[in-house]
Structures are given as structure tokens and as C-alpha cells.
Amino acid sequence: MSVPLWLWIATVGGLLALIALDLVIVDRKPHEVTTGEAARWVVFYIAVAIAFGVGVWVFAGHDFGVQFFTGYITEYSLSVDNLFIFMIIMTSFKVPAIHQHRVLLIGILLALAMRSVFIAVGAALIAQFVWVFFLFGAVLVWTAVSMVRNKDEEEEYEENALTRWVRKLFPVTEEWHGHKSFVKKDGKRWITPMFLVIVAIGSADLLFAVDSIPAIFGITQEAF
Structure with missing residues (x-):
């Protein structure tokens, strides 16, 4: 699949514009998101993804179109589980309802940033070393076994090493x-629970990418 530079720039620019629009709406008047509003945003973003997939199908061909939609459905399914973990983290940090949208949006931004790096590295490794596929497969098998073993355990959030380290490094306001x-x-810089919950969500999403990226590379090796 040949993707010119201008198309990469247009795609990334369009994505950033969508997120910027979302941030502007959030910053304009922080509020608790209703079910109806959330549903409209979900429908909007799914419609954008479908439009993008149709564009891939039309201009790049049937095979790449199928790969995109298969990958999209797979990653969307995985993201549902991630969302539940995000909600557990926000409940643990007692994030006010009016700020939950902002925290989730920042979590999405961090996810995009980290996955971009992982996809670029993964694509480069696959291009050079065939055995990387076996490594990715082993990661997926290990993740599946871990999920089966822990399926009866209650979901409780425990701060990871990075979050605990940040707590030690900076004083945190109550x-x-x-x-x-x-x-x-008192002339001293403090971090707020907002910063801490962002660290918690960002570090959790780093772990999510460990099984997410091998899963998508099992479907397509096209970085775009």
C-alpha cells in the first residue's frame, strides 16, 4: 500500500483537529456528560472511522479495506475492556463527574501517542525480523492465559510503581x-489529583498496548 506523505499529514492533522474540537467543547464548559451526549459522540466517531475505512477500500482496494475494518473492530473490542479499567481508576481517585470526560480524553491522547510509537517500532521490526511474529504470538497467548486465571478476581485498582514514585517525588493536594x-x-509547587490520575491512566494504557499492538499486527502489517 503506497501512502504519500501528504496523506499521512492530512490523516494525522484531521485526527488532531477532531481531538482539539473535543477539548475546546470540554474546556468551554466542564459538565457531566449525559448518556445521550455520549451516545452522539460515539456515533460520530464511529461514522468517521467508517468513512475512513470506505476511503481505504475505494482507493487502496478490497484487501486493505477488509484489513482496516477487521483491525478497527478488534481494537474497538479491546478498548471496551480498557475503558472499564479507566473507570475503576477514576473511581479510585474520586474524579468529579464534570472532569471525567477530560480525563478520558487525555487518556485517549496518551493511548494514541504510545500506540503510534509502538506501531512504528513494530512495523520496522517485522520488516527486518520474521521471528517477531512469534514473539507477538507469545505475548497474546500469555495475555489470554492471564485473563483466564484472573477472571474470578474482583477488579480493584492498586497504584503501580510509576504512580507511587510520582507521589514520593511531589507533594499531592488532598x-x-x-x-x-x-x-x-505556600510558595511551593504541588501536583493535584488530576495530574496523578493522568499518570495512572497513562501508565495503565502502556500495559494495554502490550497486547493491543501484537493483535493488530496479526491482522495487518500496513502501518497506515
Whole structure:
């Protein structure tokens, strides 16, 4: 599949524009997202993905179109499980309802950033070493076995090493300060629970990518 530079730029630029629009709407008036509003956003983003997939199908051919939609459905399915973990983290940090949309959106941005790096590295490795496929397969098998073993355990959030390290490195305020991540108290810089929950979600998403990226490479090796 030949993808010119301008198409890469247009695709990434369009994605950033969508997220910027979402952030502008959130920043304009932080509020608790209703079920109806959430449903409309879901329908909108799914429609954008379908339009993109149709474009791939039309301009790149049937095979790449099928690969895109198969990959999209697979990653969407995996993201549902990730979302539940995000909700557990936000409940643990007592994120106010009016800020949950913003926290999730930042989590999505972190996910996109990390997956972009992993996809680029994965594509380069696959191009050079065939055995990487076996490594990816082993990761998926290990993930599946871990899920079966832990299926009866209750989901409880325990802060990981990175989150605990941040707590030790910076003083954390007890109260929330809107959506601010840093505040000054008594001439000293403090981090807020907003910053800490972003660290928690970002580090959790790093682990999610471990099974997500091998899964998508099992479907297509086309980086675009």
C-alpha cells in the first residue's frame, strides 16, 4: 500500500483537529456528560472511522479495506475492556463527574501517542525480523492465559510503581483544583489529583498496548 506523505499529514492533522474540537467543547464548559451526549459522540466517531475505512477500500482496494475494518473492530473490542479499567481508576481517585470526560480524553491522547510509537517500532521490526511474529504470538497467548486465571478476581485498582514514585517525588493536594494539574501553596509547587490520575491512566494504557499492538499486527502489517 503506497501512502504519500501528504496523506499521512492530512490523516494525522484531521485526527488532531477532531481531538482539539473535543477539548475546546470540554474546556468551554466542564459538565457531566449525559448518556445521550455520549451516545452522539460515539456515533460520530464511529461514522468517521467508517468513512475512513470506505476511503481505504475505494482507493487502496478490497484487501486493505477488509484489513482496516477487521483491525478497527478488534481494537474497538479491546478498548471496551480498557475503558472499564479507566473507570475503576477514576473511581479510585474520586474524579468529579464534570472532569471525567477530560480525563478520558487525555487518556485517549496518551493511548494514541504510545500506540503510534509502538506501531512504528513494530512495523520496522517485522520488516527486518520474521521471528517477531512469534514473539507477538507469545505475548497474546500469555495475555489470554492471564485473563483466564484472573477472571474470578474482583477488579480493584492498586497504584503501580510509576504512580507511587510520582507521589514520593511531589507533594499531592488532598482537594481537587478544577482541571488544574499543578498549583502553588505556600510558595511551593504541588501536583493535584488530576495530574496523578493522568499518570495512572497513562501508565495503565502502556500495559494495554502490550497486547493491543501484537493483535493488530496479526491482522495487518500496513502501518497506515
